[in-house]
Amino acid sequence: MNLRTGRRRLLPVPRSLLGRMLALTLLAVLLAQGLSSLIWLSQLRASQTEGLTTTARSLAQSMAASVGYFRSLPLGYRPLVLDQLRSMGGTRFFVSLNDRPLQMQILPETPRKRLVLGEVDRVLRQRLGSAVDLTVEFVSPEDLRIFNSGIALDELPRSWAHYALSFEPLAPPVLVTQIQIAPGEWLYLATLMPAPYVSLEDEGLPVQQLWFIVLTTVFLLSFIGLLVRWQSRPLKRLAKAARDMAVGGEMRPLAEVGASEVVEVSRAFNSMRERINRYLSERGQLFSAISHDLRTPITRLRLRVELLDDEAVQAKFSRDLDELELLVKGALQCVKDTDIHENIEAVDLNVLLEHIVEPYQASDPDCVTLAGRALLPYPGKPLALKRCIGNLLDNALKYGGRAHLRLEDSAELLVLHVDDEGPGVPEQRLEQVFEPHVRLSGQQQGYGLGLGIARNIAHAHGGELSMRNLPEGGLRVTLTLPRQACSDD
DSSP: OHHHHHHHHHOOOOOOOOHHHHHHHHHHHHOOOOOOHHHHHHHHHHHHHHHHHHHHHHHHHHHHHHHHHHEEEEEEHHHHHHHHHHHHHSSSSSEEEEEOOOOBBBBOOOOHHHHHHHHHHHHHHHHOOOOOOOOEEEEEEGGGGGSSOOOOOGOOOOOHHHHHHTTTTOOOOEEEEEEEEETEEEEEEEEEEOOOOOSOOOOOSSSHHHHHHHHHHHHHHHHHHHHHHHHHHHHHHHHHHHHHHTTTTTOOOOOOOHHHHHHHHHHHHHHHHHHHHHHHHEEEEEEEEHHHHHHHHHHHHHHHHHHHHHHHHHHHHHHHHHHHHHHHHHHHHHHHHOOHHHHEEOOOOEEEEHHHHHHHHOOOOTTTEEEEOOOOOOOOEEHHHHHHHHHHHHHHHHHOOOOOEEEESSSSSSEEEEEEEEEOOOGGGGGGGGGGTTTTTTOSOOOOOOOHHHHHHHHTTTTTHHHHHHTTTTTEEEEEEGGGGGOOO
C-alpha cells in the first residue's frame, strides 16, 4: 500500500487545481476579512466609547442643570412645575419628587454600563458637590418604578413619559438618577441613552458588514473559479493527449494555446510525441529486418546440419541452433506482444473475462473461478487486455494448478485479482519475475516473458501489475487500471 494514501490526513486536501485554488482563496479571503473586520471593529468600539463618554457627560450636565433649577424653586412651586412638564410631554427627562429613593431591580454589569454610570456620577459630583447623596443605575423598562407608590411605566398616561422613556419598538434600558435635594425629598430623573448608544451590550459585526464579507467572498471565489477553469483547460487537453499517447491512441498535434508557460509545455509535448512516434516506427522496422535477417541464416544452417555425416556433431549443432532460435523468437515475441497496434474501444470486461476462462472451465469447471463484475465498459485495447489477462491466467494455472479471478470496480479504479494455489514466489524475487527470460521453474516450458508482457500492457493503459504472497498460501497477481485513464476530463 502506498504510504501516502495509507496516511490519514487531518484535513481533506482537494486533489484538483481548481479545488486547491478555491480552498487557498477562501482561506486568504477569510483571513484578510477577519483581520480587517477585527481592526474595523476595534476602531468602531473605540469611536463608540468616545461617543458614549461624550453623551454621558452631556446627560450628566443636563441632570445637574435640572437639579440646580429645582433647588432654586420654592417648595410650593415644585409640584406645579412638575405638572406642567408632564403636560408638555416633550422634556428630555421624566422628573418626579419622592420622599425616599425607589428600590428597583438593576441590570447586570457590562463595560458600557460601567463607563456611563461612572462618567455620570463623576460629572454630577463635580457639579453638585462630592458630598451629595445620589444613585445612578440602569433599569429595565419592565422593572421601572416612578413614584413612592411603585407605579410602573405602563400605568402612566402616555403623554407623561412617551418622549423621555419610549423608544418603540425597542425596549432599551432606562437611566435612573435619584438625587437628594433636601431632607425627605429626592429628585427622580429617568431618561434613555440617545441613539446610537441605546444598547449597553458590546455589539458584534453589523449585519451589513457580514453581508459585505459574504458577498465579497462569493464574488472572489466565483472569479477565481472561472479564471482557474479557463487557465486549466489547456492543461486538461495536455493530460488527455498524454493519456491517449500512453495507450497508443491516434492523436493530432496538441493546440499550442493559453498562457506562455502552457504554450511552451504544449510545444515541448508535440516535439516529444513526434520523436516517440518516429522511434516506434523505426523500432518496428528494425525488428522486422532482424526477424527477416536472422531466420534466413538459421534456416540455411539447419539445412547444412542435415548434411553432416557425424550424428554426434549434428546433434550438437542442432541443439545450438534450437537455443539460438529460441532466443530470437523470445525477443521478437516480447516486442510484438507488447506493441499491439489497436484502436481504443469500450471493452466489456465481463464478456472478455468469460471468453478467456470458458476454454479452461470446459475441460475442468473447478480449475478457474470468476467473481465480481465491471460496472461500466473500460476504454482500452481489447486484444492487448485479453493477452495481458490470458498471460496472468496461464501463469497461475501453470504454477498453481488452479486460478481464482475476482474483479473489483469503482469510479476511480478497475482491479483484477488473480490468485493461485501454488507455492508462491520468494519475497526477494517478486520483482525479478517480471524481467524477460526469468523463470522460477526450469522444468516448465516457455520464454519467461508472460508476466513482463502483461506488465507492459498494464503500463500502456496507465495501470500497474503487482504481486504478493497470500498468508494462506498461493500467489496473488493484481492488475490495476485507472478508470480516468482515457476519460475526457
